Amino acid sequence: MPRADFQVVIGLEVHAQLLTSTKLFSGASTSFGGDPNAHTSIVCLGLPGVLPVLNQRAVELALSAGHALECTIAERSEWSRKHYFYPDLPKGYQITQYEFPICLGGRVVFDGPEGEKTVRLTRIHMEEDAGKLVHQGAVSLVDLNRAGTPLLEIVSEPELRSADDAVEYLKALRDVLVWVGVNDGNLEEGSFRCDANVSVMRHGATTFGTRCELKNLNSFRFIKQAIEIEASRQVELLEGGGKVEQETRLFDPQRGETRSMRSKEDAHDYRYFPDPDLPPLLLSKARIEQARQALPELPRARRRRYVEALGLPPYDAGVLTADRAMSELFERCLAEVGEAKPVSNWFMGELSRLLNETKTSVAEVKFTPTQFAAVLRAVKDGVVSGPGAKELFAELFATGKDPHAIIAEKGLAQVNDDGPLLEAIAQAMAEAPKNVESYRNGNTKIVGAFVGAVMKKLGGKGNPRRINELLVEKLKA
C-alpha cells in the first residue's frame, strides 16, 4: 500500500480513574466489582434535592498528576454540567470541567526508537464517570457502581506521528500516574482508558486532515492495531478520491476493522453550563506549591540519576525503576550498603526471582535493609561463599530472621582457616596420586579437579580462592 506519501497524526484523550476510596461528589465506595448498585448513594443515583460535595482527596490527586506532568495548575477552575440522556446517567448530565479545567499545558516525555520525545498536553480536567449497562437477552440492566467515580481526562496535542509512539506515550503517562499513586494503571478493568483521534495528511501538508475518534481501545496491542488500521482506511479513502468524514468509530479487534459509531451530524449539543450546586474550585498558591513539594522523584529522573550518579547500567536503572515499591526498597538498601552495583545485582537476580517464585509483592518483603546489608557484608568478608550467600538470602527472604543466626543454624559459614583446608587437600592428593603426577608433568589444568574434590570433603563450604592458592602450593612441592 502506498503509505509512504502520508503522515499519520494522533491526539489522545486518556481517562484515568483517581485512586480515591470514595466518589467525586459522594461518600459511596469506588471499589471495583461488587454486587450491582451496591456502591451507590443518593448523590450517585441523582435523587432530587441532593447536593454534591467535592472529594478533596480527588483534588489532591489531580494536583499530583498535574505537577508530575508539568502542567500549569489553575487557581480557579469550574464545574460544568454536560447534558445528555442515557440510562447509565441518572441525573441527565455529567459533572465535568469544561471551560476552566484544573490543569493547562504540561507534557509527557517518552523514549522512541530515535531517542527522547516530548508530546505536549492541552489540558487535564476532572470529571465523574457514568454507570454501565448490562445487556441480558431482551433486557438491559443498569449498574451504577461506577457512576460518580472520579476521573482525570488528559488531552494531548495532535503531536504523535505513529502508532508505536502513541503506545510509548501511553506507557510513559501510565508509569507517571501509577508512580505518584494517582491511578492503578489497569486497562483491563478500565481504570486507564484511551480514545485515539486519528487523521492522515500528505507529507509536507500544512493543515491536518479530518480526524476520526476511535473508541474501545482497552489494551496497548489494540491501540496500536486500531490506529494503524484506521490510518490505512483513511489513506485508501483519500487515494481513491474519497473524503474522510469526521466521526466516532468503534474498533472491532475480532474483525480487525474500525466501523462508524456516530457521525458528526449526530454530535450532541451538550448545553454546557456551570453547575449551580458547586462553587468554583479555588486553590491557593500555597496549596498548589505544597502539592508540588510533596511530589516524589519521578521515574525518568530517577533512572537518569541511577545511571549518572550511581554509575549503574541503563538496563539496571530501567529494571529498578519499573516499580515504585521496588525502587524505594532499593533506595533504602543502598543507603545501608553504600555501593550500588552489588545491591542492584541482588535485586535483579535473587530478589526478583524469589518475589516471582513466591508471588510476593515488594510490600510484603520480610527483611529489613539492615539485614540485607548484613548478607552482602557476609559475602564481602568471606563469611559465606557465593552459593552459601544465596541460601542465606533465600532463608532471610522466607523468614526475616537475623542473618547471623541463619548462618549459625544452617552451618553456612565458609571455612577460611588453613588448618581444615590443608587437611582436606592432603586427603584429596593422597587419594589421587596419578593426578598429582600429571600436574607435576605440566598438566596444570587438573587443579580444577582437585578443587572440586577438596570442596566436596568440606561440604561445599571451603573458601574457593584460598583452596586454590594452597593447592597450587602443595601440588608444586
Ligand code: ADP
Ligand atoms: P473533542 O472535544 O471533540 O474531542 P478536541 O479539540 O478537544 O475535540 O480534540 C480532542 C483530541 O483530538 C485532542 O487530543 C487533539 O489533539 C486531537 N486532534 C485534534 N485535531 C486532530 C487531527 N486533525 N488529527 C488527529 N488528532 C487531532
Ligand code: MG
Ligand atoms: Mg473527544
